[in-house]
Amino acid sequence: MIQRHMQTRINHRVVEAGGILHFGGLAADDFSLDMKGQTEQICAKIDKILAELGSSKEKLVTAMIYISDFSQKDGMNEAWLNWLPAEHLPTRATIGVAELGKDVLVEIVVSAVR
Template structure:
């Protein structure tokens, strides 16, 4: 059975199916920060939502990270690697995009086991 959670105007933030949590794109609340700071905010947001659904970052399966400025990618990687232990790294793709919205430098889409 499919369970949809945290409805927004255009989507559900999390869809649960067969023990897997699928997240819609997550962005930082304070977009005045650089990519490193925005990534730190997103990681905290992921921690909170995963905990709400009985999961954790150790159960991440995959991540797609969209960035709008490759010159700041190392800052994003620093935050990501500070947040996740090496033994729990999910599969990951980093995708460059032209525009994520005003001052949004990074958007993260993940899936995690429950």
């Protein structure tokens, strides 16, 4: 069974299939922040959505992180590692992109077990 959660104009924020919560890409709310700050905001959003759906960051399975400025990757990694305990790190890929939108430095896509 497929369940769709949090419909937006163009997608559902999360689609659940087989007990896995598949997130669409999340960006920060404050694009004036550096990549570390934007990553912190996104991680807080992920926490909130996971909690609403009966899951948590400890149940993350995989993450794809899209960044538009590799010179700020260390800040993104710092925020990511401050957020997630080492024993619960998911698989992860960091992908460089030319642009994510005006002043958007990072977008994160995750999947987690409910």
